[in-house]
Amino acid sequence: MKISNREISSETEKRQRISFGVTLLVVGLLIYLIFGLNTQANALATFGLNLSGSQALKVPDLVVPSLAGVYAMAILAVFAGAYQLARGVRATGWLIGIIAFTFVVAFLLWAVQDKSFSLTGMLSSTVVRATPIVLAALCGVISERSAVINIGIEGIMLMAAQTAVITATVSGNLYVGLFFAIVMGGLVAALHAYLVIRFKVDQTVSSVAINIFGAGATAFISSRFMQRAGDMLNNSGTFPIISIPVLSKIPVLGPVLFENNLIVYLTIVLVIAMHILLYYTPWGLRTRAVGEHPKAADTLGINVYLMRYVNVILGGMIAGLGGAYFTIGSVGRFDEAMTAGKGFIGLAAMIFGNWNPIGAYTSSLIFGFADSLQVKLQILRIPIPSEFLLMAPYIVTMIILTGVVGRAVPPAADGQPYEK
């Protein structure tokens, strides 16, 4: 009686196949029960594809019969589940995608019945709302890839946001504000780097200190100076929307991606640039080596400490850009605690994105989507308290983080100081 390893691994595969198949069937059933039974037979859902004030070519709005659409989603989920049970697909990412897609689309069809909903508007605000989150996530990625934990991003962003608005208002130039925000981010990160690399202070403790200091210092400066001086210090204006010629004319895609301000564009460029840097250049290879096995890098003549300093400071500068977004990139003034936890959500996006820039961007978009969906749905006045809507995507994220998609693996040396 021999059981070979192959049979056992196919055993676990089979179990996973069944569980995914059953989940899809259940999702299909839920769509039918929750949305299908509660949608009126002749209701139409109107999805607006045009954004007022946009340069994009006008296209007719998408009008979908709600009930038929909901049924289509239910059938899609059931069909996918049945196929999965019969055949088995290994692409777990696709399966989770189908689950999320069918459920969200069915939900929207139900919510929008007999109403109109700006789809393009929601997608556009998804990209905008994801911007500070992904910048925080990129700061985390670049630091932790070289094995330095930085959970002080929230504090760095707050300080940078304030610096940006003050310098921009005083100088009357938004680029000056942007520059100083990035410098501020770099300086605070440099302090963190100095403490944890030179003095081997616990990385969590040091970055929590940065958060507390950031919250306290900005609140102090805000109430002591900015409120009294008012417009003298705290009214910078914001970066204008730049429409990219030709590309911004594309319906839907144009307003979503090509009618944004400087910081949003810089973010998208940074995501791509960081991905290339990390995986296709010597600097990236060395960074990853330092984060995984610093001793190995050291024996090959790579300066571990220097790599870490550079990465943490670069990360701080990216977070500084993220801070600038809050003030000069979005509302033009500073309010206390205005980052509202985006720095921490960015860290969740980094983990969900598996310490990888593109992954971090994708997961930031999910958070951004959740955020903007909740705002739009409040306008529609659907019979669900908005607090619950706000919760749903985080609950999904937590389920995913528990290991359905395969556990995220941090860099092996993450958080450990390097001793020669």
Place this chain on the structure above:
Amino acid sequence: MTNVLELRGITKRFPGVLANDKVDITLREGKILALLGENGAGKSTLMNILYGLYKPDEGQIFVRGQAVDILGPNDAIAQGIGMVHQHFMLVPVMTVTENVMLGIEPVKNGVFLDKEKVSNRIREISDQYGLEVDPNAYIRDLPVGIQQRVEIIKVLYRQADILILDEPTAVLTPQEVDGLFKIIDTLIKSGKSLIFITHKLKEVLAVADDITVLRLGKTVGSIDPKEATTDTLATMMVGRDVNLVVEKSPAKPGEPVLEVNDLFVRDERQQTTVQGISFEVRKGEVLGIAGVQGNGQTELVYALTGLLPLDTGTIQLTGKPLSHNSPREILERGVAHIPEDRQRHGLILSFPIHDNMVLCTYYKKPFANGISMQEKAIFSKSEELVKQYDVRTPNIYVNAGTLSGGNQQKVIIAREFSRPIELLIASQPTRGLDVGSIEYIHSQIIKKRDEGSGVLLVSSELDEILALSDRIAVMYKGQIMAVVDAASATKEQLGLLMAGVHPSESKNKK
């Protein structure tokens, strides 16, 4: 014949320790110099100085007759010195190519990594030296023997002609060791010079052209391998006569202590690695479990000690079932365990010695009284054990992590032997230890046997199995190939069994 490398008068002090004291070594071109010494003799320090990881306090390094300063690994690499570290310096989540190119990455278009170029060069090196490896494989998927090849390729890629191999055989199976020796042969034939660091005497005699022995940071002397024997080398290393042969009287087996029947065990990744094993260990005998590492020995020991649950089958200790008990219940029934990974399962390195000494008994009188620990009792017992088992330590209050490997193992043995035991399970008890410690630990195991305990010895070192066992069971792919009487067993016979071939089958084939 020129000397490619000379170290003269190297001295290195660490706080409180003189790691190297005026050490001289000479490496002749195209030869193999074996650097022999016990753990803590200063071999690794010396090589780290040569590789630029430490700075010597005194002394000079000459490469091809020129005095050079080596301030970092880059200087060493520039001088053509390459090092294969004992603990491989490879990034597991990266490919072979990425690991080889790390630090001197060629680029195309000014910025992008040129992996193509490197993997082609790796293939060339592979062909030239017989170091077969897939450049696109991830390190974490490669067996240890292949990982070592990658380390050697890394050094050759940097065009080193002086290679330092630090304890290269410590982690290898006997077959992989043979493979390594072939590679070393090819390297020498192509004009490289080698420093081979080890404490295994037989290997030294098998490969070295010159032997230099270090002891307590000093050069004891150099010797021609043709004139040396394992005994003379051992004496030079330890500084006194060492008894390499374990003296033992014939076993007087009594009642069975441990009976294992048709045992199946799955490892942490749910793979069935123990597939239907049955055997028994009697009072007063040593049953040796031989086999190449990774054939289910680890999981067998884990199942016996309660660290892994068993799938099916039965285990009986002194006639009573022991199947789903916790490790503590198993220990309390008189099982002593010397674990394979002494730093992970044997000791709590960040605890002082006295706490490690009572890890199995801390909750009982006299070490605990209700919820309070009785420090006085713990201290006095620890002092007593440290003396009795000759643990070399400044005092019992230092952390176990500061001890050498041999002394750590002595702490474990002291702890396990300090309570009444029926069965001793010793897994790789002397791995990585020096000759002196091995001698001591072997004698302790035999002493336990003579006191009437059953001993289950798991080891991938055939010499150790042959020296200690009364009967030998050979494991292959989770099953026991055969149980043979140690007195009549030969290395060849065991080697075939370890490779999964029944001796009778191989005869039939002929």
